[in-house]
Amino acid sequence: MKNVESKQEVKVFAPATVANVICGYDILGFALDKPGDEVVMRRKETPGVQIVNIEGDDGLLPWEAEKNTVSASVQNYLAQIGQPDLGVEIELYKQMPIGSGLGSSAASTVAGLFAINQLLGEQLTQKELLPLALKGEELACGYPHADNVTPALLGGFTLIRSSDPLDVVHLPVPSELHCAVVFPHVDVPTRAAREMIRKNVPLKDAVKQWGNIAGLVSGLFMNDYNLIARSMEDVLIEPTRAILIPEFYEMRKIAMEVGALSFGISGSGPSVFSFARSPELAAEIAEAIKSHLKKNDIDCNTYISSVNTLGPKVL
Structure with a gap:
């Protein structure tokens, strides 16, 4: 856990991902430079997590905090660090298509977790965020798939050697690929x-x-x-x-x-x-x-x- 000064507002980008990578069903994935999702997150005085704007989703995503993967993941994060009543408001800008096979829900989840972690001074490491990201993916898809959220959160080309217990391996990327x-x-x-x-x-x-x-x-x-x-x-x-x-x-x-x-x-x-x-x-x-x-x-x-x-x- 880092001790970094917290912020009042932060804007982040989280990338789309390619999962399975043809032969690696449920165990391989890599992150893309584009497309992706953006989240603006800021502190507010009143308690609770609130979504105040969603754009680019064609009206498909829920605004209720406990049903949207971004806000639900933030709630889980705040509960884990012992500040469940902290006031946070969220703007989500979908810059990638929903239902595309490019990890749309994973990008939103990771954007939310990365943003709240930045907002509060990086209280958790990237790897400590991963179990929370899996909860967000479970909310969106019904199953905690790791092959999208892992590369979205950690970057690069990743191998899920084991899901229980979770064991993630970073793979090298040839420069011309x-x-x-x-x-x-x-x-x-x-x-x-x-x-x-x-x-x-x-x-x-x-x-x-x-x-x-x-x-x-x-x-x-x-x-x-x-x-x-x-x-x-x-x-x-x-x-x-x-x-x-x-x-x-x-x-x-x-x-x-x-x-x-x-x-x-x-x-x-x-x-x-x-x-x-x-x-x-x-x-x-x-x-x-x-x-x-x-x-x-x-x-x-x-x-x-x-x-x-x-x-x-x-x-």
């Missing part, structure tokens, strides 16, 4: 996508998946782009979830023909992502996919990013 993200404007509910996943898988498929995960992690450590590329295959989850994403296999074909190292689903979709060895190539991949979707009357958002190693930050 860039990401092209495309968010098609189609609806893929997270819970529905999760329910479609097979509960039992053949041993040979599990062995292949383990090999791919080990290969991807090894490739990151070794700066071996070819190993990264040939390891990014999902034989367990993607074949089922791809059914829910229009033009998925055509988008993958386009990405690989342009020169992507990989192509897969971000989180539960509908966003898809590719790794490339330069921002220029990542932009070319995104533009080619966008052009294809436009021909099929599907609008989309595109984002080009390196792996964000900082996580949340004060603006």
Whole structure:
């Protein structure tokens, strides 16, 4: 616990994330430079946590403090440090789409926790904030997934070695690695996508998946782009979830023909992502996919990013 002077107001950014990273279902994730969410938080004289403004959510998010992941996480933080009646007001600016597969709820949760921790003088470390972030994710999704909130909070590329007890490993990021993200404007509910996943898988498929995960992690450590590329295959989850994403296999074909190292689903979709060895190539991949979707009357958002190693930050 740090002893840093508290503030009266703070504005922070927390990043979007790509979870699963194709072969690492529920255990791998990385943070993006953009998009993300912003939170303005300030002290107030009257007790309690209050949301005073939400923008960019199309009216989808609750304003009640105990139901919104930002404010509920702040309440949990204040309870943990023994100041449950402290007065705090919150403004949330959603700068990323809800239901995109880019960790929208995780970004909001992390923004809230990082902001209150900054506001009160960093009374908890980033890792001490992680269990509180998991509570926020449980409120939003019904299950405390760590693969979005962990990279959003800690930055970089993370491996969830164990969920109980929680054991998080930071992985290195090769310097040339860039990401092209495309968010098609189609609806893929997270819970529905999760329910479609097979509960039992053949041993040979599990062995292949383990090999791919080990290969991807090894490739990151070794700066071996070819190993990264040939390891990014999902034989367990993607074949089922791809059914829910229009033009998925055509988008993958386009990405690989342009020169992507990989192509897969971000989180539960509908966003898809590719790794490339330069921002220029990542932009070319995104533009080619966008052009294809436009021909099929599907609008989309595109984002080009390196792996964000900082996580949340004060603006």
